[in-house]
Amino acid sequence: MSNDDEILLAAVEGGGTSFVVTIARLLSSSSDIKDSSSIIQIGKSNFQLQQSQTISSESPDDTLSQCATFFQTHLPKKGYYDGVGIATFGPVGLDPTKKETYGRILPSSPKKEWRNVDVVSPILKACGTSTHKLETDVNAPAWAEYVHRNKNSTPISSVAYVTVGTGVGVGLVVNHKPVHGLMHPEGGHIAISPLEDDGFAGYSWGTERSPYGGINTVEGVTSSVALTERLAHMRQQQDKDKTTTTVIANAQERDMLKDLPDTHPIWDHASNALANLCVTLILLLSVEQIVLGGGIMNRTILYDRIRSQTQNILNGYLDVSQVTTENGLKDYISCSCWGEKGGLVGALSLALDAYEEKEEKKKKEKHVAFSKDCDMEKEESYKRDIEMKMTIAKSIIAFSAIGLIYVLRRSH
Structure with a gap:
């Protein structure tokens, strides 16, 4: 279990003979580092490895079931991981616009038992999120x-x-x-x-x-x-x-x-x-x-x-x-x-990218919402300004008319 404000990332390194599943905490600063032996640095970001398990990839059903159980067992209190990175052996479908092949091991794989197996969906379901990045086990590192x-x-x-x-x-x-x-x-x-x-x-x-x-x-x-x-x-x-x-x-x-x-x-x-x-x-x-x-x-x-x-x-x-x-x-x-x-770090880098892209999207959505609010406020202010000017103009016209009537009556 973990605190709700912790950023926890789930990583899967799917190799030809075994899968390595890992949970890591993204550290907010170097002062959070207590035990350097469990720390991995990618660029300027530091991760603390919290849980890890190696699972045989001989049977697709058993492998993915054990991966799902691992992530569910260590699921954060908030009910989801902040980002998931999946780096798997190929060939694998990487184009999310092609729903029929995305996340699946392709039919040309030499591992016959894995052909057409969906490696993404069961992992995301167990992790309680759709925030993820998928890559090959070599493109990721x-x-x-x-x-x-x-x-x-x-x-x-x-x-x-x-x-x-x-x-x-x-x-x-x-x-x-x-x-x-x-x-x-x-x-x-x-x-x-x-x-x-x-x-x-x-x-x-x-x-x-x-x-x-x-x-x-x-x-x-x-x-x-x-x-x-x-x-x-x-x-x-x-x-x-x-x-x-x-x-x-x-x-x-x-x-x-x-x-x-x-x-x-x-x-x-x-x-x-x-x-x-x-x-x-x-x-x-x-x-x-x-x-x-x-x-x-x-x-x-x-x-x-x-x-x-x-x-x-x-x-x-x-x-x-x-x-x-x-x-x-x-x-x-x-x-x-x-x-x-290297392979594990590659999967973690994908999880980090997924998390950062999600946060960046949130910021943009907030900015757009704020801009819309500002635009609406400006529009309302403009309308009020026009209404006030119209009121003043009407008042001036009314007083002018009264003055004109008065002058005309006096002249007669």
Whole structure:
């Protein structure tokens, strides 16, 4: 429970393997900060994390039911949250004018059980409000990175946020706005130039409705699914007694990637794919910041390899310090300002935007109402002024008439 005057925001980070639901209090000033370990800053705004829970996303019904229960359990006394931010895996319908698809996971999603599932309505119902913002789980942190960097460092107009996990997602802010267009960016499916003699036939997710059949794409090479399946094939070639099917089934336990040494060749393929993506973002969009996150990027040796390979692929074409110097590349291709919490912070930034837009709308409505009241008062004052002048004019005319009659009578 909470005080009615507290500003409480609800955030949902919907990932490929789990949903993270969070409640945070927007602090009015830095003096409210008591325990810095629970504080998250976005731009100049500070949040205190109050409640959080991680929920498996294996079953849509169970996942959304548990999310709803979480928010209802901690519902403020006033009966609603001040803003809700939902950042979900895609593809997802983001256009609110298209009622049939808004807030729903689209039919092209590789997660078959989630296709056409409405992820927004049950969350808003549980939160007691319609005040919300919806984005992809990569556009949301891209927006948070943009806001934070603009208010705390040199202003920029564009950010690319890449998350590398079960899949590969690319979020974009260009010209100060998240990119939507036809749908939203799906940069994980762009084609790459593979390393020489790479015979990997692509990941299993690519067999249905994936661009290029999932062969030689960013996600088809560097996602955890692709990496474990590549590893399975490598091991199957080493152990002829095991069938490919058996090895791949075991490989779906993607924790095995954690045990691989940094020197394993699988990381060369991952860094090359992501460097190809970085080069595409640089040449096509001229983005001013590239942020890499997600579970695979916990393998921190990838950052320097990606930077180096990005420089190699560019081949000296761009003469700017961000891609020609070691320090420039380190700042330009970086991790999130919030580390592994980037996705969560993205959802919080959406909730904050929803709340601030609602408050701004209230102010405008009050201003319009005040202006109307002022206009009505001016109109009434004008009418009274006219009536008074008419009364005076009538009085003058009446007295003048009386005077004229008097003069005429005297003259006769």
